[in-house]
Amino acid sequence: MNWCDMLAFNTFYISAGIGFVSEKRIERRLTTILAADIVGYSRLMSSDEAGTLSKLKTHRKELLAPKTTEYNGRVVKLMGDGTLMEFGSVVDAINFAEDVQRSMKERNESVPEDHRIIYRIGVNIGDVIAEGDDLYGDGVNVASRLEALAEPGGICVSGNVFEHIKGKVDIGFEDTGAQLVKNIPEPIQTYRVMLESATAEVNASSGKAKRSLLWPALAGSLLLLAVLVAALFSQSLREDPPSEATTLTAVSDKPSIAVLPFNNLSDDQNQEYFVDGMTEDLITDLAKINNLFVIARNTSFTYKDKPVVVPEVARELGVKFVLEGSVRRIGDQVRINAQLIDGASGAHIWADRYDGNLADVFALQDEVTGNIVEQLQITISPDEQSRRTKGDTESTAAHDAYLRGWQFFRRNTPEDFVKAIPHLERSVELDPSYGQAWAALAALYWIAYRNGYAWSIIVNPDKSNGVSWYGALNKAEANLRQAMRNPTPLAHQIESQISLEYRQYEQALREAERAVGLNENDPAGHLAMAWAQIFSGQAESAITSTEFGVQLDPQFPGSHLYARGVAQLILKRYEEAANTLERALSFNPENRAVLMPLSVAYTHLGRKEEAKVALEGYDEFLLFFSPGIETYLTRWPFRYEADIRHLGEALIKAGLCCNTDLETYLEKLRKGGTLE
Incomplete structure (x- = not known):
């Protein structure tokens, strides 16, 4: 019997001929509910059960109990590591939560990080059912969901x-958007308490108070198959190689290497994901070394399952060394064979075999990487000496689940996204601090939002557990907040894209710079930087960023050429732009977003018929959306009016629409304060 049925049952009455006998009336009231729990409680208990219980009791006695009395609260119930509380005043509840979190931070300063007790707190005002000293109802459920959304050591409020507290406390709040949570039918508007801030206003520089200004325009066009996702992911996630190869000379004074896909020697061919993941891990490990130039994964994997002649590969990719090898996994036993080969002569420089069990796989990879670095005589910093960096995991089970999900995510289709989600969710369940897995989930939902996947079969092919368009964006941002606790290059790349969506240009540039700083050999980081530079008015610098991307990923240059062509277009180098965009389209004909800037370039060159054909192709790409100026230009979040007008006027000349529509759109941006 659910609580609604119980309510109906307990309020019935019976006739006794001379009067009525009734059950005790259910008490309902509006109140402030606070829910708190301990981050990683199961891990703490498994490593030191007695010590954890002792610390928990001490904190409750010395801190929580006195603070509860001080702020006029009451403990409704204790549930293991969880606490449910009630406050008559929302101000008291927030002041209590802030005081507890600041005090816990001080109490933890002398405690080793892996032994700290850290609380998450959620606060809600809602209608509850009171039964004795206990509370029930959606008001309680929402508080519990808010607590789960809070950062470790943080506070999340509804x-x-x-609305009740703004202006009444000297605490800052960041708008974190409407969140869809389990068993609550409607999204919950959420805010993060900014414990580092001393102002009781919504943070408009990074929260959605500023971001919400653009929602009317964004909702109008739905941003389907938008510029940034097409650029950053449609090319990089393709499995099939382009029809044309690119031959390079050596591109760097640094030692340069290509890691070819390792062969799967396992009896079980289902271990292909594991072997491919091992190869990609080695590429990533080597790519983190600043004194080494490493060819990107996408280009390396064009040689998968193909006979190769190492000197030819080295010449095509412009590298001095090639690493190839094999992996055999039988049960929990793993064997890795690796050979480092001179690219010019094809001679073996070094070869070795590594045996261990699955629990040792990270150490085995560290050993392979270390031997390669030693053979190449590269000097590395202490931060580069271990593959385990911020955003990685020490859990082989979590990593295995991530690899299973990543193999589907890379295929970039709605059906494969459906398959990827449970593996990635399992990964972060096994290790909640696994930043790369959180980032992959954020990227998946971000692409689903931008590409319209959320409308079809995202999450479940029978549509029994789908998400709305807004829900996909909410999930992207919620997962990204988790990822940014232990950020990886992918997390910073997604944050840069989302920042551009909301026209937060400095943040977009900053996040792209962080992505590149964490991995100079990741072409996606340079591509994120290029788009941030293009839309921020730094088109010349964007061309340089795309050059790095092409060097790192020579077999997949389409996305980088696309960005370069747009940069050239903004710089009014129309002949170069047309040539570059045509090349981008030849490498990736599926990326029809290229047709819009190509139409603009043709228009400025006087190639009117070609401009019209390109524009018509882009109209088909928009599917059923209105081919109006706002639908087109909303996808291009330029910082400066001159850049938007430059594109808009060319589209009008190509036959899109009238001048009035362009002026109306520009006026809307001016009023929103998003145009310079």
Whole structure:
């Protein structure tokens, strides 16, 4: 019997002929509910059960109990590591939560990081059912969901808490958007308490107070198959190689290497994901070394399952060394064979075999990487000496689940996204601090939002557990917040894209710079930087960023050429732009977003018929959306009016629409404060 049925049952009455006998009336009231729990409680208990219980009791006695009395609260119930509390005043509840979190931070300063007790707190105002000293109902459920959304050591509150408290406390809040949570039918508006801030206003520089200004325009066009996702992912996630090869000379004074896909020697061919993941891990490990130039994964994998002649590969890719090898996994036993080969002569420089069990796989990879670095006589910093960096995991089970999900995610189709989600969710369940797995989930939902996958079969092919268009964006941002606790290059790349969507140019540039800083050999980081530079008015610098991308990923240059062509277009180098965009389209005909800037370039060159054909092709790409100026230009979040007008006027000349529509759109941006 659910609580609604119980309510109906307990309020019935019976006739006794002379009067009525009734059950005790259910008490309902509006109140402030606070839910708190301990981050990683199961891990703490498994490593030191007695010590964890002792610390928990001490914190409750010395901190929580006195603070509860001080702020006029009451403990409704304790549930293991969880606490449910009630406050008559929302101000008291927020002040209690802030005081507890600041005090816990101080109490943890002398405690080793892996032994700290850290709380998450959620606060809600809602209608509850009171039964004795206990509370039930959606008001309680929402508080519990808010607690789960809070950062470790942080506080998450509902929109109604914020509305009641704003201006009454000297605490800052960041708008974190409407969140879809389990068993609550409607999205919950959420805010993060900014413990580092001393102002009781919504943070408009990074929260959605500023971002919400553009929603009317964004909702109008739905941003389907938009510029940034097409650029950053449609090329990089393709499995099939382009029809044309690119031959390079050596591109760097640094030692340069290509890691070819390792062969799967396992009896079980289903271990292909594991072997491919091993190869990709080695590429990533080597790519983190600043004194080494490493060919990107996409280009390396064009040689998968093909006979290769190493000197020819080295010449095609412009590298001095090639690493190839094999992996055999039988049960929990793993054997890795690796050979480092001179690219010019084809001679073996070094070869070795590594045996261990699955629990040793990270150490085995470290050993392979270390031997390669030693053979190439590269000097590395202490931060580069271990593959385990921020955003990685020490859990082989979590990593295995991530690899299973990543193999589907890379295929970039709605059906494969459906298959990827449970593996990636399993990965972060096994290791909640696994930043790369959180980033992959954020990227998946971000692409689903931008590409319209959320409308079809995302999450479940029978549509029984789908997400809305807004829900996909909410999930992308929620997963990204988790990823940014232990950020990886992918997390910074997604944050840069989302920042551009909301026209937060400095943040977009900053995040792209962080992505490149973490891995100079990741072409996606340079591509994110190029788009941030293009839309921020730094087109010349964007061309340089795309050059790095092409060097690192020579077999997959389409996305980088696309960005370069747009940069050339903004710089009014129309002949170069047309040539570059045509090349981009030849490498990736599926990326029809290229047709819009190509139409603009043709228009400025006086090639009117070609401009019209390109524009018509782009109209088909937009599917059923209105081919109006706003639908087109909303996808291009330029910082400066001159750049938007430059494109808009050319589209009008190509036959898109009238001048009035362009002026109306520009006026909307001016009023929104998003145009310079």
